[in-house]
Amino acid sequence: MSHYPAPLRLDLLSPPTFWRCEPSWSWVSRPLPDHLLWCVLDGRGSMELAGERRELHPGVCAVFAPGDAPRATHDPRRRLLVFGMHFKVDRSGVVPDPRWGEVMDRELLGVLARTSDASYRRQDPLGRRQAELCLEQVLGLVWDAVHNPGRSATDTAVDEVARQLRQDPGHDWTVAEMAHRAALSRAQFTRRFVAQLGMSPAQYLIQCRIDRAHELLTETGLTVTQTAAALGYTDVPYFSRQYKQRTGRSPSQDR
Template sequence: MEPGHGRFTRGVALLSQPLTLTRLSAPTFWRCEPNWSWVSVELTDHLLWCVLDGRGQLELDGNHQDLSPGVCAVFQPGDAPLATHDPHRRLLVFGMHFETSQYGVAPQPRWGEVMDRELLKALARTSDSSYRRGDALGQRQAELCLEQLIALIWDAVQQPSRRVTDAAVDEVARQLRQDPGRDWSVAEMADRAALSRAQFTRRFVKQFGMSPAQYLIQARIDRAHQLLTESGMTVTQTATALGYTDVPYFSRQYKQRTGRTPSQEH
C-alpha cells in the first residue's frame, strides 16, 4: 500500500457521510493588510482556509505552498501554519473555524488547488450569506457549503496533476450535455477549450473514455430519452430537436444505446 493511501481511503469514506459538526464559526472574508503575516499558534479546532485572490506563501511542518487563487486548505487541531503575502497582490481569503467529533477530516497534505474557481467563490458567498441569516435553514446551508468545500479540497489533493486544460475540457463536455441538439464540430469544441483538435481529442478521450463525437451521440440519446418519456414530444419532433434529419437513423442509434426503439418509450 502506498504511503498515506490508507488514510486517504478512510478520508474518502468519511466524506461519503454527513459531517458531524459540534460548532461552526461565522464564515469570513478578509483582504489581508499590506503588512500582514500569519504565525499561528497551535489550532484547537479545524480551519477551512481558501485563497480567492492575491499571491503569497504558506508553510506547515516544513512543507511549503505558493498561494494563488484556488489554493485551499483544511487545517486540524495541533497545526500551526505560517503565511505571508505580496503586499502589492494582497491575499483575499475565505475561511471558517469548525469543530467535529470525526477524525481525518483534514487531508494530507493539508492543501490542494481547486480548479473550479467559480464554484469555489459561489460556495463561499452562499455559505457567508446563509449563515448570516441567522435561522436554522441558513445554518444548514452553511454546513452543506462547508462539506462541499472540504470535498473539493480532498478531490484536489487526490488529483494534484489536474490542470486548467482539464477543467476547460470538462466545461466543453458540460456544454454538449446542455445543448446536444446543436451542430457541434470538433474544431469548435477544441477552440472553446483553447486546444488544437488533436490535443483536445486526446484529453477528451483520456477524461471520458470516448471520443467527442461518441460523447455527443450519447448526450443526444440521453436527452432523447428524457424528451420521449417526459415531454410528450413525438419521435419525429424529438429527432428534429436533437439535430437528426433522418428519423430512421435516429431510431437505430437510439436502439443501439438503449435496447429499445424510440416508439417504445411512449
Template sequence: MFNLLALNHIRHEAVRHLFVVIRFYTMAAPPPAYRVLLSAHCNRVRCEPDWHLGPDWAPRLRDYDLWFVSAGRGRMLTDDGEFALTPGVGLWMRPGRRYEATHDPAAPLVVNFFHFTLNEPPRRFTPPAEILRTAHPDFIEAMMRRILTLRAKSIPSAHTSANALFGALLGELVRETTARAPAVAAPGLDQHHREIIQHLVAEIREKPGAVRTVAALAKTAGYSVDHFSRTFEKITGQRPQELIISARLARARQLLAETGLTISQIAETLGFRDVFFFSRQFTQRTGQTPSAYRAALSP
C-alpha cells in the same frame, strides 16, 4: 428605459448565474455518510501588518478549520514542510498537526476561515487532502461570501443551506486538488515554476492597474517571454495578457459600480493606454459600454 446593450448584459448575467448554480449542484461533495456542520467561528479577515500564526495556535485546534487565501502573500509551515500562501490556496487544517504562518506586510493576507465538524464521520477518518488548490479562485470566493452571509443569519434554514453549500464547496476543492495532484506535488523545478507564477498571479489580481508588460513579468520570473507565456498558461489555464485584461476589467466593473470616478479616470487608474481602448475592451467583454454598464446599475 433599457437599451439593447443593457438587456443583453442582463441576459448574459442571468446565464452566468445559472451556470454557477448548475455547476454547484453537479459538484463532487463529501461522502454521504456524514454531514458538514459549520460552527459560528467563520469569517473573512484582512491580516494586520504584524500578524503571524505562532506555534501555540495549532495545539489548541479542536475541530477542522478550512483556510482559503483570497489575496496577499505569505508562507505556511506544516509537518510536511513550507509552502507559499497565495490566492487560490487553502488548507484543510485538522487537530494534531503543525501550522505556523507569516505574511508580507506590503501584501497582507486576506483569508476566509471556516471552523467545522463532521457529523457521524467514518471511523478513523483522515481528510483526503491538507493543502487545497483551485484554478477558479473567483468562483470559490463568491461561494464563500454567500456561505458567510447565510451563516450570519439567525434563521435555522439559512444555517442548513450554509452547511450544504460548504459541504459541496469542500468536496469540490478536494476533487480539484486530487485530480491535479501529480502536477501540484511535482518536486524541484516544477514546484519552483508554480510558486513563481502563483506569486505573479497574486500581484496581478491585487494591483491590476500596476501590472507591467508580459515581457517585464517574464524578466522578473527569469524566463524568456515565450517560455514564461507557455508556463503561465500551463499553470493558470490562461495566457498572461488574458489574465491581466480580465483582472483589469473585473476591477473596472467594481469601480464603475462603487465609485464616482469618471470613465477616463478608471481607464488611467487601471493602466489602459487611453479611454477609447478601455471602452473597446470593456464593450467586447461585457456586451455594453462602461457608461451603459454604470447606467444599468442605477435604480
C-alpha cells in the same frame, strides 16, 4: 440492490469568517481541537505543517484536522485575506493529504465564501444549513485540487466543449467545430477529449443525444419522430437503433 452511504454530516463550530491579516500578523497554532477550513482569497505568504511548506496566494486552501498545528506568515505589503471556519464532521475522508491544494476556480470559491457568510448571518435555521452546504462545496473543491492538480487551460477548454455538447446535443456538431472552440487542432482535440472523457467526441455526442432523448420521451409529449428530429436525426429507424443500443429499450417503450 445498491446501498449508498449516508450523507456527510457537517456541523459548524464557528461562523464563516473573513479576515484581512494585520501587517505584523503571524500564526503559530496550538494543536487544533477540531477541523478548520482556511482559504486564501488575496495576498501572499507561506505556511508550514509537519515540516512541509506551502507558498500562499489566492486560491490556496487548506483543510486541517484535529491535532494539526500549522504556522504561517505573510508579506505585510501584500496582506493575506483569508476565509474560513471551524467545523466537525461525522466521518473521516474530508481532510486531504497534503492538507492544502490550489482551487483554480477562484470566482466560484469567492461566491461560496460570500454566500456562506451572508447565509449564516441571517441567523435562521435555513441560513445555517446553507452555510453548511457551502462548506461542503468548498471541501469538495479542495479535495479535488489536492487529488487532481495541475489542470491546464486546455483541460478546461475540453471540459467546456463537453458541457456544451450536454447542453445542446441537438446542434449539428462536427469534430472540427468542437476543436475550433477549444482552440486545438482536430487531432489534438480528439486525443485530449478521449483522455479526459473516456470516449471519442462522436461517441460522447451520441450519448448526450440519447440521454436527452430519454428525458424528452419520458417527460414531454413529444413523439419518437419529433424527439429524433429535435436531436438532429433525419433517419428515425437509425435513431431507434442507437437508442436501443444505449438503453436496452426502444424509444416507444420509454414514451
